[in-house]
Amino acid sequence: VTVPVSLKEVGGYIEKQVAYLSGRGEDSSVIITLPECSAFSDIPEDALAKVFTYLTLIPTRQPGVKFIIILDRRLDTWASIKAALARIAASFPGNLHLVLVLRPTSFFHRTVTDIGFRFSQDDFMLKMPVVMLSSVTDLLRYIDENQLTSEFGGTLDYCHSDWIVLRTAIESFAVTVKDIAQMLQGFGTELAEAELPDEGKAIEQLLETHTEKYKKLKDAIRSVSKEGRHLLSNLEISGKDDDSQWDVKLDWETVQLLAQLRDMELAFDGFFEKHHLKLHQYLQLLRYEQSFQEEVMSRAQIIILHGHQLSAAHHYAMALIMQRCNELRHHCDTLSAALKSKHSFLMQTHQLLLCLGQAQTWCDDGAYMLANQLVDKSQSKEGAQTALRDIEKFLEGAPSMLSSGHDVLAMEYEAVITPQLQTQIGKVFEKYATVQQMIQNRQACLRKLADKQVRPIQLVAPRPENQPRSKSPLFSPKHLKFTFDISLPGKKSSRKSPNTRKFQIEVIHDYQESRSFVSYSLDGDDSPDVLKHVMRELIETERVYVEELLSVLLQGYRAEMDDPALSGLLPPILRSKRDILFGNMPEIYNFHSVFLQDLEGCLEAPETVGACFLQRKESFQMYEMYCQNKPRSEALWRQFSDCAFFQECQKKLEHKLGLDSYLLKPVQRLTKYQLLLKELLKYSPDCEGTSELQGALTAMLDLLKSVNDSMHQISITGYEGEICELGRVLMQGSFSVWISHKRGPTRMKELARFKPMQRHFFLYERALLLCKRREDHGEGSDKTPSYSFKHCLKSPGKYRAMADCPQNGPSNIIIKRGDVIHLQCEDNRGRLVKNLSLQQEDFIAAASLQLIIGNSSREPSPRLGPGNLKVRKLSSPKQQRASVSSEDTESGRSSPEPQPHSPKHQPNRRWPGAHHSVDICEGLEEWSGDQDAFLPSEMEERIKVKL
Structure with missing residues (x-):
């Protein structure tokens, strides 16, 4: 339950007086x-927990506080009392000292309550101390009458509306104090980052501006302090009355806020005084330097003027005096020219350094933009066009010096270029060339996706009703055939409608093209340079990734937590939980700093990068620990995201994004390796290291699946055993489940189960867990599901997967040779195999999970190759109604009989539509391994597919 900090977050239940604070006990x-x-039982569990949490947060500013609950149920029943006690035990977060229950007053309900409490007393006493009271007078034995309200015969004057x-x-005062703190922090940052001008008038104007803002903030602080003192005085006046429900000691929040406000005001005054003094001293220094420079030149002019006056008075040494005057004038002119030349040189050098800095920043931003473009959005035509526009907009903001070239820049600043500047210019243009090449490669790939033309669907003449059935095999490496109906525009879709016309439609999907956003192929070019381009991008993005981890750990947030200067901005609880916030990111950084060196060694031989990944395969498992800790890290970040410590660190690092974006980097980086490996594998079909590249790609895909399954697994609740003993998660998904009986009479109590149950399955190496998905907790993107454990099938045996192609076709689990549990996949993309056969034989590990198409067979089905997918519409109504087999036929078999794959044995097989075929093929690409033969035998538990 999230911690509520205001009445608005409690959802209005406080206003309804569901519960309230009233006095003090022992x-x-x-x-x-x-x-x-009367509506207490209708209050949701999370809402009741928020009410209790809010009420307990008010007095818990002092340590060791205890709570007493008075449960008034004089007009209620024992069932209501029992339910209320159970909800209190489950939802109350504080230190519950005693629960006083006023039992029902009617004779019947009082008797039932006494009997029920006598049998349930031990259960309640284990959770919380409960005392059943017969009347209101019994309350006086536990609570003084001055602390009881009038409805319980006490003298405490309580008004719920006044309390609200x-x-x-x-x-409201707390929110105002927080706003003042943010304003002070913003003004302090403005003062600290203000650039000092070189002119005295500008400094004087800056002093006036800062002083005016300081006075406004001081007035705001005084106003808020006055408001807080007035609020506290009202509480103290109310607390002086013996019969008042207010206890000033409970209102530590107001006292603490006033203390924080005073501390902020003192710190702000001290900071501004230092800043104001610094500006005054800087103004004095500037005026002194100007007077020093002007003194020399003005004195020389005075001396020259004095010499001319002596000459005009016909001084006897007039020739010598004029010689000295001319000499002094010459030195003045020489000094002025040298100062102007030096000033011009320094200004030109400063301009060059600014240009180089802008170019360096632009290159870094370009690499950052390419590394952070979303992969999924770049797969569609619209996403590719959007990405192209972003790149073009970024290129428009390129510094002009980069387009002019290295030679033009060197000629323009030839007078000021030194060897150090020449080296710096060379590095900048070298980096610019690398980034420009990366951008051009990305643009080529995106243009290819954006310009891709979708082949039109061509309608041909209808076939006659007696068209012979196609003899093509069910699956082919180049195409698949499916049947579906296409209704004409304006007609209602119905199988029996005479207006429905059937056409033969052929849809071709090319699966040869790459699905990655990183592509460097132009017109089928597979030269070694393409591999180097892919490898260069892999290394460059890896370097950016390592630098980002370094900035977060050693140069930024984690390192700054040990800085005494920032200790005042860091909450103590956050310092103790930094391992939760960052997870095992230090371990990830240490690994990738070494892994980057390995990748750099593969630049000249990109085909060897597969062996590099396989060598570090076990080290990548650390990402599973990081992803499992991510929900706890996100919850901690949401709690302290407004902390001044994080804002100060972000400004020091000059990061455009907050810490939460950098904590997401490892998850984003993990998903990009398989895309880059696909590109390397695509452009090195006949290289020596192709098998290693394929192994590395398979390993990364398995890692992604393992991480995803483990993230769902940690949300399982209620399982009493050790989940780790069940082995590795093979697959998981949501199903609709209901029970029927194939053999024997149906029991009446199970006829009510006509609606399917929603269950989430977790298939392990040694068991199958059935769980119920609970409502998501949180709001917006923070929602996380939970799975309540319901049942476990621990039957070791061979797991065999079958293609469940129909979208609405159920799968059956037959238990004890008669009872059937029907499964139906809810996921729209779940056209993969969700049907398993369990055989009480030797157990086979996850690698034996097979993909079989059709009925159970000893023959392995041909694997789907990366060819074109064809979907053909059947023209005959008989073909429309054909099916593989009936449910009765399937249920009548005691064991599956092997049949060969041929149209003869499966004359009526059909598929529902082209959109299913795409998902099937996409799913098939993720499976690897050879087909194993299925050994039929008598089974105690069996799972079959009904197509």
Whole structure:
């Protein structure tokens, strides 16, 4: 349950007086009263937990506080009391000292309550101390009458509406203090980052501006402090009355906020005084330097003027005096010319350095943009066009010096270029060439995707009704055939409608093209240079990734947590939980800093990168630990994302994105390796290291699947055993499940189960877990599912997967030779094999998971090759109604009989539509391994597909 910080987040239940704070008990225990409420049972669990959490947060500013609950159920029943006690035990977050229950007053319900509590007392006492009271007078033995409200015969003057008004005022004051703190922080950052001008008037104007802003902020602080003191005085006045429900000691929040406000004001005053003094001293220094420079030149002019006056008075040494005057004037002119030349030289050098800095930043931004373009969005035509526009817009902002070239720049700044500047210019243009090549390669790939023409669907003349059936095999490496109906525009789709016309339609899907956004092929060019381009991008993005990890760990957030200067901005609880926030990112950085060197060694021989990945295959398993910790890290970040420490670190690092974006980098990077490996494998079909590249690609795909399954596995609740003992997760997915009986009479109690149950299956190496998916917790993108454990089938045996092609076709699990559990996949893309046969034989590991098309057969089905997919519409109504086999035929078999794959044995097989075929082929590409023969035998538990 998220911690509510205001009345608005509690959802209005506080206003309805579901529960409220009322007085104190023994040992300063806080009393929470739950009055008679007919709608108490209708309150959701999470809402009730929020109410309790909010009420317990108010007095828990002081340590060791205890709580007493008064549960008023004088007009209720024992069933309601029992349910309320169970909900309190499950939802109350505080230190529950005592629960006082006022039992029903009617004779019948009082008797039932006494009997029920006598038998259930031990269960409740294990969770919380419960005392059943016969009347209101019994409350006086536990609570003083001054701490009880009038409805319980006490003298405590409690007004719920006044309490809500004061709580709202306190929370509003807290929000105001937070806003003031952010304003002070922003102004302090502005003062710290302000550039000091070189002119005295500009400095004076800057002083006036800063002083004016300082006065406005001081007025705001004084106003908020006055508001807080007024609020606290009202609480103190209310607390002086003995019968008042207010206890000032409970309102630590207001006192703490006032103390924080005073501390912020003192710190702000000290900071501004130092800044103001610094500006004044800088102004004095600037004026002194100007007077020093002007003194020399003005004194020389005075001396020259004095010499001319002596000459005009017919001084006897007039010739000598004029000689000295001319000499002094010559030195003044020489000095002025030298100063102007030096000033021009420095200004030109400064301009060159600014241009180089802008070019360096532009190159870094370009590499960052390419590395962060979303892969999924770049696969469609619209996504490719959007990515192209982003790149073109980025190229428009390129510095002009880069387009002019190295030689033009050297000629323009020839007078100021030094060997150090020449080296720096060379590095900048070398980096620019690399980034430009990467951008051109990316543009070529995106243009190819954006300009790709979709082949039109061509309608041909209808075939006659007696058209002979096609003899083509069910699966072919080059094409597949499916049947579906196409209705004419304006007609209702119906199998029996005479207006429905059937056409033969052929749809071709090319699976030869690459699905990666990284492509360097132009007109089928497979030269070794293409491999080097792919390898160069792999190394460049890996280098950027390592630098980002370094900036987060050693140069930024994690390292700054040990800096004493920032210790005041870092909450203590965050320092103790930094291992949760960063996970095992240090371990990932250490691995990739070494892995980057291995990749750089493969630049000249890209085909050897597969062996590099396989050598580090086990090290990549650390990502599974990082991804499993990611939900805890995100929850911790959401709690402290507004912390001033993170904002200060982000400004120091000059990051455009927050820490949460960099914590997501490992997950994003993990998904990109398989794309780059696909490109390397695509352009090195006959190279020596092709098998290693294929192995590396398979390893990375298996790692992604393992990480995804483990993320779902950690959300399983209620399983009493050790999940790790079940082995590795082979697959998981959601199904609709219901039970029927194939043999024998159907029991009446199971006729009610006519609606399917929603279950989530986890297939392990040693068992099959059935779980129920619960409602997601959180809001927006923070929602996370949970799976409640329901059943476990621990029957070791051969797992055999079959193609469940129909979208709505159910699968059956036959238990104990009669009971059938029907499964139906909910996922729209779940056209893969969701049907398993369990045989009580030796167990085969996950590698024996096979893909079989059609009925059970000893023959391995041909694998789907990367060819064209063809879908053909059947023209005959009989072909429309044909099916593979009936349910009765399937249920009547005790064991599957092997049949050869041929149209003769499967005359009526058909497929529902072309859109299913695409998903099947996409799923087939993810499976690897040879087909194993299926050994039929008598089975205790059996799973079959009904197509």
